[in-house]
Amino acid sequence: MAGRGFTHEVPPIYNERIKMLRNGRWQMMTEPIHFDRPIAGVGLAASFAETWCRDNEGENIGLIPCAEGGSSIDDWSTDGILFRHAINEAKFAMEDSELAGVLWHQGESDSQDGKHKDYYEKISRIFNEIRKTLSASNIPFIIGGLGDYLGKVAFGAGCVEYQLINEELQKYAQNNENRYYVTAKGLIPNPDGIHIDAISQRIFGIRYYEAYLKKEHIYEPLANEKELVDKCHNRVNTSAEKKHIALEKFTLGKISFEELMKTFS
């Protein structure tokens, strides 16, 4: 779930209590969090983390980016590079942090040619190995479903078996402890017909958080999800965040040194 929502379509989220991992170290989160491709954009992790912060005053949350756009379930086999690299990143994070869960979204690349048939077994092997390798015996996995806009246009047109993948994901979450399924019902794609758009990513992140918080499957859109997205976007930034934003703008040549200094005075 690298995220391809267009950053210009939603207000940014800056929160000094939300960190992301870069070069093995924590820094304040900015989007794109995952930078697997130049087309990287808004994903579901930012609104997940922002909503988490409201319920966990005074605590920090860290995001470990390791998603790879366009990857199939076979690309994530436990002896492959993506899996081993993700484990390595998690180990750097765990040098000073506690692993609290995995946010998983994958399956478009497996939504054809009967690939759903051994999908359950493959995802099961991957998740078991994550827990084992990281000695995180009961961390929750939050598992998002695929959008019901698939199988229709542009790059999404080929994903004709997405419902069969969703069935496997649901079965897997239902049959195993501390795995929660999250519906993608009603989410809207980019013009490419495959990637979830920015505002829908915000909504999806809030559904993920609901599953994480309540420890239950989310089969229907939440009644208050749009209101919760607004809360993510309308939070007043702290002084540290304002300085961070001003520094970013100055370094990008968008404000003058004098304007920057005003923020710091």
Add this chain to the structure above:
Amino acid sequence: MAGRGFTHEVPPIYNERIKMLRNGRWQMMTEPIHFDRPIAGVGLAASFAETWCRDNEGENIGLIPCAEGGSSIDDWSTDGILFRHAINEAKFAMEDSELAGVLWHQGESDSQDGKHKDYYEKISRIFNEIRKTLSASNIPFIIGGLGDYLGKVAFGAGCVEYQLINEELQKYAQNNENRYYVTAKGLIPNPDGIHIDAISQRIFGIRYYEAYLKKEHIYEPLANEKELVDKCHNRVNTSAEKKHIALEKFTLGKISFEELMKTFS
């Protein structure tokens, strides 16, 4: 040398023979190559690689991003996270590739408070450990100097001892086999007074390549460096590159599906 040149100030470089590492795997290079911060931009690696490609027809070059903006030499101590993370990235790259060199640019954060005094010893320890840990006993290190615009304005103003750091870098390169110094003379900064601007990064990359190719120190700007930058920018893209660029534009919503399909027909 993460790179903070503004991407809108130079034409992009796309070359199917230049790869960069993401999530442990190779993909076609796009800038920013390093994505340590949301302010990441153009660095020196792209023009280095592009110029390398002209001399190495039919071969591929891979770039391993591991730079961290604003880092001091102490941040790179061999037991620290940045060093260990960079080594890990290199090991992923080396699963199917040969390590051919290290492009190094650091020192602004050490250009004050007498930090130059033990800089030689620190850089020496780091480079020795890279060779040892990666079993790459004689790989070249190309070591760029700091810009002569430092010590003057905005964020560069504090770098008052940059010349002393440059002396240490030169001494280190001169005293040790297969280390080459590259001058930053005449390069121009962004308005922040500290980061090299986009066109200067292109020039710097070409000087780095000259040092790499000739196995010698580069103490003066090259007579033909601007011409070589033009060559980087004016290369005609291959059919595969044109498709890659069109795919990027479509995914970003900048061209229609019909326009995309024309590229593929």
